[in-house]
Amino acid sequence: MDIFQPIQLLADWAVYGVFHLTPKTHLAESLNFFIYDSIKIFLLLLVINYFMASVRYYLPTEKIRDFLTKRKWYGLDYLLASSFGVITPFCSCSSIPLFVGFLSAGIPLGVTLAFLITSPLINEASIAIFIGLFGFKITIMYVLSGVAIGMAAGMVLGKMGLEKEIDDNLKMIIKKSKDKTQQLLKREKESLKKLLIQFWHEGWGLTRKIFTYVLIGVGLGAIIHGYVPIGFFEQYLKNGNLWSVPLAAILAVPLYSNAVGVIPIMEALVDKGVPFGTALAFMMATVGLSLPEALILKRAMKNKLLIIFFLVVTLGIIFIGYLFNTLL
Secondary structure, three states: OOOOHHHHHHHHHHHHHHOOOOOOOHHHHHHHHHHHHHHHHHHHHHHHHHHHHHHHHHOOHHHHHHHHHOOOOOOHHHHHHHHHHHOOOOOHHHHHHHHHHHHHOOOOHHHHHHHHHHHHHOOHHHHHHHHHHHOHHHHHHHHHHHHHHHHHHHHHHHHOOOHHHEOHHHHHHHHHHHHHHHHHHOOOOOOHHHHHHHHHHHHHHHHHHHHHHHHHHHHHHHHHHHHOOOHHHHHHHOOOOOOHHHHHHHHHOOOOOOHHHHHHHHHHHHHOOOOHHHHHHHHHHHHHOOHHHHHHHOOOEOHHHHHHHHHHHHHHHHHHHHHHHHHO
8 A cells, every 4th residue: 555645646636626737738747746746755854854853862873873883894784774775665855854864863974875875776666566577587686786786885985984075054953953852861851742842843943954955856856757758768778889878877867756657667668679777777867866866965965975976876877787788
């Protein structure tokens, strides 16, 4: 059962019942997309930021951070973060609230980026669709490649010491949130009601700071979703030359979709003669390297980190594309 189905019904009612738009038109598709994703991400932001505020109160986050950073995990922490990304059914923009929540809880940047990269690329629904369309062997390769990209990119970014490239405003919000939590921890007897109110203020404050960028990003994604024709991309990807894989990744950047939504497009590209690795690179770049995601991440990252993040993930996706084209 899709837990977001009520939001989709609300979006359908608004678009077709209130505005009386004709189904399947560009405007209707764009507006439906915008309403659905805006409400969904807003609710996710509230719930996740509220949850992380409570985590900071009840769990010793400093010890958790030390546990992850001061032991030689040999990549296990990145594997755990990437694996957690697999079991979270979010698109790239929906994963960002968890990414911000992890940062606010003191989890290392590289580990949080491993989650952020893997989460939109793979989820349970996309695995099921992959099995039905391409079989078990290719599905296993797809899952392993997505986890590998998250781990490798997270490790590289984590080793580069880019923590100072987190947006100053976000760091200030996180610091204030932690200071408030520490003040609460010093009080021996704090009522549950006051704690719940405090968690709400922390979660709402962070959500309010980020959501403007969410609306801008989703708005851009809605326009692209409704008005960019798929046939435009097919004509440039059908030729299996050396440049087709990086071209697929570049052409996919302006798009915005989750893995479930773009896998049928990937299947259509393969049916039309696009090499599998090229189509996979297009699919991964669509869900993991979108312009709407960049606009939202701009609220959490400075330009240097944002550019390096996209560059590293792009190179990983291109490598996977070439690998699949060679193996298949």
